Amino acid sequence: METFVRTPQGFVARIETRERVVLSELLRQFIELMSDEGLGGAPSWDAHGDTDPLLRLERTLGAPQLSARLADPALRRLFPDAYRDDEEASAEYARLTRMDLRDAKVAAALQVGEDLGDRSLGRRLVVSHENVLAWMTTLTNLRLVMSERIHIEQLDGGFEDDIPEDDPRFAIWNLYNWLGWVQESLVDCVL
Amino acid sequence: MRAAGSIVFMSTTDPLSDDASGGVALLDAPESTEAVERAWVTIVWDDPVNLMSYVVYVFSNYFGFERTEAERLMLLVHTQGKAVVAHGCREEMERHVQAMHSYGLLSTAELDA
Numbered sequence: 312m313e314t315f316v317r318t319p320q321g322f323v324a325r326i327e328t329r330e331r332v333v334l335s336e337l338l339r340q341f342i343e344l345m346s347d348e349g350l351g352g353a354p355s356w357d358a359h360g361d362t363d364p365l366l367r368l369e370r371t372l373g374a375p376q377l378s379a380r381l382a383d384p385a386l387r388r389l390f391p392d393a394y395r396d397d398e399e400a401s402a403e404y405a406r407l408t409r410m411d412l413r414d415a416k417v418a419a420a421l422q423v424g425e426d427l428g429d430r431s432l433g434r435r436l437v438v439s440h441e442n443v444l445a446w447m448t449t450l451t452n453l454r455l456v457m458s459e460r461i462h463i464e465q466l467d468g469g470f471e472d473d474i475p476e477d478d479p480r481f482a483i484w485n486l487y488n489w490l491g492w493v494q495e496s497l498v499d500c501v502l
Numbered sequence: 503m504r505a506a507g508s509i510v511f512m513s514t515t516d517p518l519s520d521d522a523s524g525g526v527a528l529l530d531a532p533e534s535t536e537a538v539e540r541a542w543v544t545i546v547w548d549d550p551v552n553l554m555s556y557v558v559y560v561f562s563n564y565f566g567f568e569r570t571e572a573e574r575l576m577l578l579v580h581t582q583g584k585a586v587v588a589h590g591c592r593e594e595m596e597r598h599v600q601a602m603h604s605y606g607l608l609s610t611a612e613l614d615a
Contacts, residue, residue: 393599395610408600415604447559451552451606458551491553498555502562502569 314496321439322500324493331427331436337453337486338424344456345417350386350409385459389416389452416452419445443501450494457487540614544588544598547608548579560605561587589614 312330315322381387390412393404422445426438438446458464461480474480546557554576561572565587578585587609588598595611602609 389606391603391608391610393596393603393609393611395612404596404599408603412600412604444563447556448605451556454551455606463550495553495555498553498559502555502559 312493315438315500317500318437321437322443322497323438324436324496325434326436327434333486335424335427337490338420338427338449341420341449341453341456342417344383344385345413345420350381350390350413385456388455388459416448419449420452422446423449438497443497446497447494447501450490450497454487454490454494457483457490461487463487540589540591542590542592542595542611543586543614544590544595544602545584545610545612546575546579546587546602547610548583549608552607554580557607560602560607564601564605 312327313325315324381390390405390409392398392401393408394400422442426436426442426446429437461474461483474484557576557579558569558572561567561575562569565572567575575585575587587602588595590598592611599609599611
């Protein structure tokens with residue numbers, strides 16, 4: 312992949328087919344994570360594209376687990392507490408916002424997937440001005456999940472020194488850095 | 503719009519205005535409206551993942567800050583571990599926190615110290 316350049320049509324970069332495949336697979340896994348019961352809702356919550364507002368409200372109100380701490384650290388990072396020293400207020404915030412935040416993250420990931428799937432310009436990837444936000448947030452969300460999987464907070468920036476190359480986390484670390492590079496390139500172009 | 507708003511606000515037909523205790527409760531408000539409205543803050547916390555340039559993008563894009571102000575706040579977050587990015591009422595701060603969470607930043611609301 313090459314760095315993004317600004318054009319009248321949006322932000323354009325050349326991308327290899329295998330890079331499209333890898334990123335698409337990461338998006339698939341991310342969306343799967345977002346629909347996981349670990350998010351604290353009823354199983355299959357909105358999984359069938361429920362649009363009945365009453366049913367939705369009922370599910371939101373009837374989701375006692377929402378007040379509980381999320382089990383997966385990656386989900387805790389994607390849906391952090393809104394109050395540092397007030398569990399009750401944080402639980403109320405989670406109840407009111409988590410599904411909206413989830414829906415927005417999924418919608419953004421789907422948009423990125425759609426852009427990746429567009430091969431009409433050959434090896435050129437075009438991110439339109441209106442889709443930049445979806446790309447920014449999705450690249451962030453993917454990196455946040457990966458950072459939890461490799462316990463980045465325990466590293467002093469020297470991953471190569473701490474982790475042997477045959478460690479499975481090494482592959483994630485490489486992808487994490489690649490996505491950071493892609494995001495940096497896009498931000499530099501936008502700012 | 504303004505006239506209609508005033509009429510509603512001043513209305514003597516409001517059932518509460520005939521109620522003495524309701525009136526007293528309103529008069530007894532402990533702080534000025536302005537003080538209450540600015541009593542909460544939105545804080546953004548440092549994290550080891552988000553790129554410095556991305557945080558500048560978020561502050562510019564969401565709050566509409568000038569580039570220099572967005573960079574100043576980002577550097578505060580980076581060097582001090584956190585920065586206050588907004589003042590206001592609690593509901594408004596919670597909306598900002600939700601927005602920051604949608605961008606993937608760590609953010610909380612708290613009473614202004």
